[in-house]
Amino acid sequence: MDIEIYSGDTKAIVSTQGAWITNVSNLDGDILFPKRRFVVDGKEKYRGGCHVCVPQFGPDASGNLAQHGFARDVMWEVFEQTTDSLTLVLKGEGDYVGLEAELAVTVLENGLSQQLTLRNIGNSALRVSPAFHPYFALGSDREAVLNGEALELNELKEAVFKSPHGAMQLRTNNRVLSLASDGLPTWAVWTDSLAPYVCVEPTEDGFAFASEPLADQQINRGEERSFGFYITW
Numbered sequence: 001m002d003i004e005i006y007s008g009d010t011k012a013i014v015s016t017q018g019a020w021i022t023n024v025s026n027l028d029g030d031i032l033f034p035k036r037r038f039v040v041d042g043k044e045k046y047r048g049g050c051h052v053c054v055p056q057f058g059p060d061a062s063g064n065l066a067q068h069g070f071a072r073d074v075m076w077e078v079f080e081q082t083t084d085s086l087t088l089v090l091k092g093e094g095d096y097v098g099l100e101a102e103l104a105v106t107v108l109e110n111g112l113s114q115q116l117t118l119r120n121i122g123n124s125a126l127r128v129s130p131a132f133h134p135y136f137a138l139g140s141d142r143e144a145v146l147n148g149e150a151l152e153l154n155e156l157k158e159a160v161f162k163s164p165h166g167a168m169q170l171r172t173n174n175r176v177l178s179l180a181s182d183g184l185p186t187w188a189v190w191t192d193s194l195a196p197y198v199c200v201e202p203t204e205d206g207f208a209f210a211s212e213p214l215a216d217q218q219i220n221r222g223e224e225r226s227f228g229f230y231i232t233w
Helices: none
Strands: 001-009 008-016 019-025 036-040 041-049 050-053 075-081 083-090 099-108 111-122 131-132 160-162 170-171 176-182 186-190 196-205 225-233
Touching: 001 075, 001 083, 008 099, 008 111, 019 111, 050 111, 075 196, 170 196, 176 196
Parallel strands: 001 099
Antiparallel strands: 001 008, 008 019, 019 050, 036 041, 050 131, 075 083, 083 099, 099 111, 111 225, 131 196, 160 186, 170 176, 176 225, 186 196
């Protein structure tokens, strides 16, 4: 189910399938590249919008979890809805049956706010290292400047990680976006150039599940952790 929320002339469309924000736009056009299906080498891929990566960003060395986890592939339930906000909840599965995720999306007149809360309602500690995965729309020239540095998109087929102090600034041909996060200090910059977009993604620890667990990646029984992602223009 697609749900539309808005503030002023800014509109977001959120799918309960995967809690995937499929589009964010205003009268000046798309802020996020609208979600689309691509077929590459016979394989189906979805690109665009913004989704959460839960329980992890990137690959899982154990092979038990899909790339970017399972949350973007399953149905979430609507917990609360207003004209400008939507809160979705998800109960985990498999080894993460004790995980409860809550995503609150709020549209601002000139921005978008997302708050992700992960709760351990199970009986044992859970390893998490989440992220947000936005696809920012570029113009026909496919040019982007991040923190004053022009991006060479053909060099971003493998994610490049950055850990700036404070907010990130992304400039395209017709937008200047300020990107900020809470609890997600490592940013991945990536694109496969299937269409005019670039991803600037706040993560907790990058490809954390590709290596041994860190102590701060644990949520103990009865605990919760919250993460934020904010886009303004």
